[in-house]
Amino acid sequence: MPAAQRDIAFICSTCGTQYSASANPPRECLVCSDERQWVPASGQNWTTLADLQRTHRNAFQRLEPELFGIGTTPEFAIGQRALLVRTSDGNLLWDCISLLDDATIDIVNALGGIRTIAISHPHYYSTMVEWSRAFNAPIVLHRADAQWVMRPDPAITFWDGNSRALWSGLRLIRLGGHFAGGTIAQWSAGAEGRGALLTGDILQVVPDTRYVSFMRSYPNLIPLPASEVERIAAAVKPLQFDRIYGAWWNRHVERNAAQAVHDSARRYIEWLTGNRPLS
């Protein structure tokens, strides 16, 4: 049924997920009710894009000549920043944030717009449909996480399998772990041509940026099994890369990131099992 004119696409204040338009806010946020997220003790809160546009702004940072971070200030919800990868064949928006405003649209268009939006996992689906419409860009998500789309839209395409080539040395790789469809992006031109991975929460760059982590829930500190971490490390091993861009500002493994993933997985598994170092 088409939404009535005064219906609003509400946004969860805790996770930043936007829902399909409705007259009243949804009863609960399904993303936050899941054990990987959380509902505030004071109860569920909702906001709207119009309210966010009044209270927040987006900040941009050039991380490499062809890579820009876009994040909201003051921090909102989970606090991730998106990444805009520029190529001569069009730009990839990697991950997404809830706030989209006129300034962001003008700046991103000046940087070449967006050819496609790809998102690592449901915690960053945010207002992806708003971004898709503003830039006339399709959204590609892994099908294994289709149940977590709270605002379905014809712009969303689901992909299957473990790898999907995009363009200009960009590729999506499904690693699972944190979410069944957990995806990273490989960018072969990144890190001055040595290759970079854009990993969202799937390989989580931790405050000691020589390491990453692998959790089912970061806020609730629920680990993944050793077998899953071993599988993820093995899936990353064949990839050519030297740098990892995580989900937040300043969470980058700048160099030797392939070794960092190996060492991080080994450390994690050793602490889980006490006796099972990665070969």
Ligand SMILES: [Zn+2]
């Ligand atoms: Zn939520």
Ligand SMILES: [Zn+2]
């Ligand atoms: Zn997450």
